Amino acid sequence: MTSRPSLSQEVALITGASRGIGRAIATSLANSGRFIYINYQSSEKAAMTTLEAVKKVGSDGALLGFDVTDQQAAESAIAGVMKDKGRIDILVNNAGISDDMLMVWMKSENWHRVIDTNLTGFYNVTKPVVKIMLSKRHGRIINITSASGQMGQAGQVNYSASKAGLIGATMALSREIAKRNITVNAVAPGFIETDMTKSLPKDQIARTVPAGRLGKPEEVAAAVTFLCSPEAGYITGQVLGINGGIC
Ligand SMILES: NC(=O)c1ccc[n+]([C@@H]2O[C@H](COP(=O)([O-])OP(=O)(O)OC[C@H]3O[C@@H](n4cnc5c(N)ncnc54)[C@H](OP(=O)(O)O)[C@@H]3O)[C@@H](O)[C@H]2O)c1
Numbered sequence: 001m002t003s004r005p006s007l008s009q010e011v012a013l014i015t016g017a018s019r020g021i022g023r024a025i026a027t028s029l030a031n032s033g034r035f036i037y038i039n040y041q042s043s044e045k046a047a048m049t050t051l052e053a054v055k056k057v058g059s060d061g062a063l064l065g066f067d068v069t070d071q072q073a074a075e076s077a078i079a080g081v082m083k084d085k086g087r088i089d090i091l092v093n094n095a096g097i098s099d100d101m102l103m104v105w106m107k108s109e110n111w112h113r114v115i116d117t118n119l120t121g122f123y124n125v126t127k128p129v130v131k132i133m134l135s136k137r138h139g140r141i142i143n144i145t146s147a148s149g150q151m152g153q154a155g156q157v158n159y160s161a162s163k164a165g166l167i168g169a170t171m172a173l174s175r176e177i178a179k180r181n182i183t184v185n186a187v188a189p190g191f192i193e194t195d196m197t198k199s200l201p202k203d204q205i206a207r208t209v210p211a212g213r214l215g216k217p218e219e220v221a222a223a224v225t226f227l228c229s230p231e232a233g234y235i236t237g238q239v240l241g242i243n244g245g246i247c
Contacts, residue, residue, distance in 0.1 A: 004089075004138050004181075004230060008033030011085045012228070013078075015039040015068055015125055016095030018047035020194030021144065024217035025092055026061070028225045030054040036061035037081055037088075039068070039095065068095045068121030078128045087136060090228050091129045093122045093166075094144040098159045098196060111158045118162035122169060130177065139182040140228045143170050144220070145239065147190040151247045163188075167239055174237030183236040185227050189220045190243025211244030 012029045016022040018040035026036050027050070036054050038061055040047040047063050054061040064081070066073040081088060096118045099110045122143060133139030148156050149163025167186055174184035191197055191205050192215045206213050220242050226232055227240070241247060 005087075010034040010089040011037070011081070011087050012090035012092065013037040013039065013064070013081065013088050013125075013129065014092040014094055015121070016041075017050050017092075018043040019050075020196065021189065021192060021217045021220050022092075022094040023050045023053065024221035025094060025224050026050050027053045027057060028218070028221035029090065029092075029228060030057050030059035030061065031225070033059050034090070035059065035085065037064045038062070039064045039066060039077075041065070041067050041095070068125055069116045071124040074124040075128050078125070078132075082132065088129050088132050089136075089138065090140045090142075091126065091133075092142045092144065092224060093125060095121055096144065096146075096162075096196075098156065100155045100159065102155055103157045106158060114158040115162050115165075118159070119165045119169075122166055126173070130173070130182070133182045134177065134180050137180050137182075139177075139180075140232075141173070141182065141184040142224050142227055143167075143184070143186045144224075145170070145186045145188045147188055147241060147243045147247050150188055150239065150241065170239065171237045178236050181233075183227070183233065185235060185237070186239045187220060187223050187227070188239050188241045188243065190215060190241070190246045192217055192220060192242075209244040209246055213244065215242060215244055 017026045017038040038050050066077045143166050145166045146163040148160045152160045170186040
């Protein structure tokens with residue numbers, strides 16, 4: 001095994017960490033003392049609340065606002081992290097959107113907005129981070145995909161395609177960089193209670209889930225934190241479903 005820094009020396013970058021699952025991941029990773037970069041697109045106030053949560057568990061962090069669809073903005077934000085901290089040990093590609101409608105109604109802009117954020121956003125952020133991790137010979141990359149990317153969901157052709165693409169990218173990238181002690185895994189939540197699902201009929205959905213309920217952001221975060229741990233060093237290229245049994 002190659003050496004890795006103590007957890008309290010690690011630096012984590014979480015995209016879309018102002019709310020929902022991203023905020024829970026930020027807080028969970030901060031529990032072991034890691035420094036957390038909290039990315040967001042526009043919700044600065046919500047991102048500040050995440051930072052407060054990180055500090056409350058005894059760690060520290062910083063806001064890092066940029067749009068993951070903007071390649072230059074992502075690269076310059078990551079260059080700023082390297083100037084300040086000199087390392088990125090963990091990257092969680094969590095930023096994501098949905099724009100649901102049946103394929104027959106889907107306009108080109110509905111397709112591209114979702115693919116650009118969920119899939120090209122992964123490319124824009126991961127490419128510069130992989131370069132850093134390769135030079136350090138150590139790293140953990142977790143991509144937040146979805147059960148929709150594993151089984152397909154009617155009304156979500158764009159979203160399902162973006163999340164299935166992320167699974168393919170996870171598997172391919174894991175093979176490219178495993179020898180450098182960098183693991184790449186995907187976590188695939190089912191229905192989780194966040195802003196993204198707030199307009200859905202919860203009782204109706206719960207009846208379709210074997211566990212009989214929606215999941216909590218903290219339940220996704222626990223899986224991510226495990227995959228980032230030293231004990232998970234031999235797990236790479238995998239997709240872990242957190243879905244109450246729906247697939
Ligand atoms: N909730 C579910 O049931 C569920 C199920 C499966 C998978 N997922 C996936 O889990 C991830 C988090 O979902 P969530 O439910 O926590 O969503 P959410 O509550 O809607 O939060 C989305 C986060 O992504 C950020 N974001 C969106 N577009 C961005 C962009 N272009 N650049 C940077 N940040 C951007 C948002 O930032 P702002 O606050 O600044 O807008 C926010 O922090 C997503 O990838 C989603 O697809 C969710």
